[in-house]
Amino acid sequence: MNIIFLTITRITGISERGIYTDLMREFRNEGHQVYIACPTERKYKQNTNLTKVDGVHILSIKTLNIQKTSLIEKGIGTLLLESQFLESIKKYYDNVKFDLVIYSTPPITFTKVIRYIKYKYRATTYLLLKDIFPQNAVDLGMIKENGIIHRYFKNKEKRLYSVSDYIGCMSPANVDYITSHNKTEVGKKAEVNPNSIEPFLKTISNVERIAIRTQYNIPLNDTVFAYGGNLGKPQGIDFLIDILIHNNNKPGTFFLIVGDGTEYLRLKLSIDKLKSKNILLLKNLPKANYDQLLLSCDVGLIFLDKRFTIPNFPSRLLSYLECHLPVIAATDSSTDIGDTIVKNNFGTWCLNGDLSGFNKLIAEYCENIAWRQEMGNNGNNFMMKNYLVQQSYQTIMKHML
Template sequence: MKRIAIIADAYPPMRTSAAVQLRDLSQELVRQGHFPTVLVPSAELGQPWSLEEMEGVQVLRLQGPRTKDIGYVRRTAGEFLLPFQMLRNLRRSPLASQRWDGVAWYSPTIFLGPMVQALKRQSGCRSYLILRDIFPEWAVDMGLLRRGAAYRVFKQVERYQYSVADTIGVQTPANLRYFDGWRRPPVARVEVLQNWLADAPAAGCSISVASSRLAGRRVFVYAGNMGIAQGMDILLDLAERLRGRKDVGFLFVGRGSDAARLSDDAKRRGLDNVLFNEEIDPREIPGLYSQCHVGLIALDPRHKTHNIPGKFLSYMQSGLPVLAAINPGNDLKQLIESEGVGRVCCDNSAASLHHLAEALLTDLAQEDLAARCRALAARTFSSATAARQIVTALEQPT
């Protein structure tokens, strides 16, 4: 049995994909006979720490600065202070002197390196960085950040994070190439750690498609963050092109910086084939998808780094083929096409996406399409596989 510290800035009851992934990973580690403890900040906590057991996992919540749903400047300041406040409050908790057999942490955020280093030194153990996006590079690609002073500061933080990792797990083979350009390798090993998602049976859903104006239609669904990085305007362009088809509808569920703007735009265009709903509990997602027919993915074409969104995994698990509009060169294109689980567009053209959507609607008649999706999820995106891979890396000699 290994006693593993898992450090992250998201965990249930938060509803983000990161929170769900970390819950699934922690519960799988318990099933495999290990003892994980999740160390997670909470801006709402009225005391330095709170220790609880949540669905079989020990969770230590540590008082920390607010880093969510605030402006970029305040968020950056909060994330810079985050590891130091978490570490200070950890030292006030019952786990202050705990020795760990390994430390794993989740990025984003890129600022947890100092806390990881402190726990490694205290326990003489190895560490594993679960790297889900490459910041600040993607922010530069999106035009959110210039290669000025702020960029250089973020690059130093990024380098420090990599320097305290014994192993880095990136989410696609293309991300391995990012580390080829480092003059001095920051870690002993960089490997592909596929995203994961545990089995989740349908447990009902507060959204009823049958009671909405989309009743009886074949529904394209998008569930998740609606922000700048997603570039979702092309999905509304698609809905506008398909408004004449009364057998097709679009359902958008979630929150994010662009959610209100997109909803207002759909109303302005008079899209009666589109519905927007607020974020729902992750446990309701299988029940939502059981009412839908195609999963939507959007990634802004300016991205130069690669990722496989968590929603892709949940679509596959629920047997939903995908219609994806993604950045050129993304590994996800080859995966979708080679596995025959949907259609994918990389030219940021609404006309191209419309053509692919029509083809996918025809594909829905294939009897084995849903089975192919579920088989891919079970074979490739297993939380059991991810947990074993992380533990194996942490067991290497220090």
């Protein structure tokens, strides 16, 4: 089959690890012809171009900056995406008869592109729902509920669900939410198709662990709590700052934070004021380096703003499970990630903002090494049974038989 994947994630090849590249690699390995359409933002100074890398066709479409940029440019860039993608696909892929269109949120503005391919080639359309917009922006106070902007994007959201033949959701709570809030557009289209990866199944020796910690000046015997990923409004960074302040220079406890986002500078300034010896903030690392560093840590952290009414399910969970790390999730009460973690005994949960509860969990993880190692192993086993890319592939392909 000919498969086209639409995404706003910049992809230069599918040898790199990630939830989308792993899935496209699986389609390629199963003998399908894979075509990708993705942006190359203006900061990369490249014109629209088509290449073939790792056995897949990659159409890099010149756009404005749409990530890690000003809200004005991001807004304009996002609105222009649909026409830019449609024009480029017609020009570079017009001789390809597509059987399946896969696309993810964000954005919700690809409806015309999807409809064009769907009806021209009678292609099946499959949405990987990774973001419920615009409600997430309403929850965080970024746009006014029932205002002009909200109504505009809500209409876009409904059209996207309508044009989708199937909708793969990250968790059961995701399925329930979009089905109950969009009954006409979703109906029985939604199914659980969680974030998934092709795991690297690697461990490190104690000698390697010591070498890695020494490289980054991390104390050898401290319990290291690691956070990796976006540092933005959705994570409720205020709570992370409170945690760091309360645990500043606490003996035996170390916090590693790797990431970037709109809240990075505010977080950095707060950490600088602490003059802490038990906090390390790194502004991104190559994926391979991050994986190695994570293998030397003890506990993974997940944060979500407590105001969310939508059930987010962060993909950073997978990196922790890969590395046999137990997880502390401090989130809103709408997501079911905490229930999943606790029910399957690979971590603990508290409400984002519950500083006393979170600090009690920190103490428990520091004091009980055997307990946290057991939960880390439980998490890895859970991942191997539920979050493999082969399962996501099969979930999509059952609709093509």
